[in-house]
Amino acid sequence: AIPLVIAISTAKSARAGILVKDRLALERMRQVDTVLFDKTGTLTKGRPAVSGTAAAPGRTEEEVLALAGAAESDSEHPLAKAIVRAAGERGPVPRAEGFRSETGRGVHATVGGTEVSVGGPGMLADRGLSEPAALAQATRDWRSAGATVLHVIADGAVAGALALADEVRPESAEAVRDLHARGVRVAMVTGDARNVADAVASRLGVDEVFAEVRPDDKDSVVRDLQGRGHAVAMVGDGVNDAPALARADVGVAIGAGTDVAIESAGVVLASDDPRGVLSVRTLSEASYRKMV
Numbered sequence: 670a671i672p673l674v675i676a677i678s679t680a681k682s683a684r685a686g687i688l689v690k691d692r693l694a695l696e697r698m699r700q701v702d703t704v705l706f707d708k709t710g711t712l713t714k715g716r717p718a719v720s721g722t723a724a725a726p727g728r729t730e731e732e733v734l735a736l737a738g739a740a741e742s743d744s745e746h747p748l749a750k751a752i753v754r755a756a757g758e759r760g761p762v763p764r765a766e767g768f769r770s771e772t773g774r775g776v777h778a779t780v781g782g783t784e785v786s787v788g789g790p791g792m793l794a795d796r797g798l799s800e801p802a803a804l805a806q807a808t809r810d811w812r813s814a815g816a817t818v819l820h821v822i823a824d825g826a827v828a829g830a831l832a833l834a835d836e837v838r839p840e841s842a843e844a845v846r847d848l849h850a851r852g853v854r855v856a857m858v859t860g861d862a863r864n865v866a867d868a869v870a871s872r873l874g875v876d877e878v879f880a881e882v883r884p885d886d887k888d889s890v891v892r893d894l895q896g897r898g899h900a901v902a903m904v905g906d907g908v909n910d911a912p913a914l915a916r917a918d919v920g921v922a923i924g925a926g927t928d929v930a931i932e933s934a935g936v937v938l939a940s941d942d943p944r945g946v947l948s949v950r951t952l953s954e955a956s957y958r959k960m961v
C-alpha cells in the first residue's frame with residue numbers, strides 16, 4: 670500500500686509540476702547537499718544565436734557561414750539550428766551529404782565536394798589543427814564576452830570561426846540564490862569551453878564549475894562529487910546528461926528535455942524553470958519529515 674503522506678504529496682507534486690518517477694529519489698532529495706546543473710538548455714535557454722563570424726585569409730564570412738549552415742543542416746543541436754538559421758538569412762544554403770555528428774564535439778559533412786567540419790576546441794585538437802593568427806583577435810573578444818566559439822574546417826584547414834551567444838535564463842540566478850539560502854552548494858557541468866562556463870557561473874554565483882567535459886564524462890563528475898562525500902542532485906535536459914542523471918543520488922530532468930534524459934531521471938519537472946529543483950527539495954522535506 671502507498672503510505673498516505675506519499676499519496677498526498679503525489680497530488681501536491683502534480684499541481685507543482687513535479688512528476689515523481691522514483692519515490693526513493695524524492696526521498697533522497699532532502700539529504701542532497703550539492704546540486705549539479707547542466708549549463709546549456711538548463712541554466713541557459715539553450716537557444717543560442719550567431720553573434721559573430723570571421724574568415725581565415727582566402728575565405729569570406731558569407732562562405733564560412735554557408736559551409737557551416739550546410740554541414741549543420743541535419744543536426745538537432747541548438748548550436749546547429751542557430752547556424753542554419755543565420756546562414757539562411759544571408760543567402761542560399763548549399764546541400765550537404767554524408768552528415769555525421771560527434772556528440773559534444775561537432776559535425777562533419779561533404780558540401781559540394783568539400784569536406785566540412787564544424788566544432789568546438791575539442792574538434793580542432795582532435796584534428797591537430799591550430800587557429801590561424803588572423804582569427805585570434807576575434808575569437809579572443811568573443812570568448813571574453815562569454816560566447817561559444819566554433820571553428821569551420823574545410824578540406825583540412827580552418828576556414829573561419831563563428832560566435833554563438835546563449836542567454837542565461839532569468840530564473841537561474843534566483844534558483845542558485847535560493848539553494849544557497851538552504852545551505853546547498855551549486856555546481857555546473859558543461860561540454861562548453863572554460864571561458865563560456867566561467868562567464869555564466871560567475872554571473873550566477875555557482876560554487877564549482879566543470880567545463881569542457883565530454884558527454885561520456887559528465888557522470889564521472891557526479892561520481893567524483895559523491896567520492897568527496899557529497900549527496901548530489903543532477904539537473905539536466907540533454908541526451909548527454911542521461912548517464913549523469915542516472916548516476917546522481919537524485920536525477921532531475923527539466924521540462925523541455927529529451928526523452929532519454931526524462932527516462933534516466935527520478936524526477937521530471939513539467940516546466941524548464943530551474944527553480945523547480947527547490948520545489949522538489951521542499952516537497953521532499955514535507956513528504957518525508959514525519960516518516961523517519
Ligand code: ADP
Pocket residue numbers: 707708709710741744746748749772773774775776787788789790817818819858859860861862884907909
Ligand atoms: P552542454 O554540455 O553544455 O549541454 P554539449 O555537450 O551539447 O553542451 O556541446 C558541447 C560542445 O560541443 C559545444 O559547446 C560545441 O563546442 C560542440 N558541439 C556540440 N554539437 C555541435 C554541433 N552540432 N555543431 C558544432 N559544435 C557542436
Ligand code: MG
Pocket residue numbers: 707708709710711905906907
Ligand atoms: Mg544541455
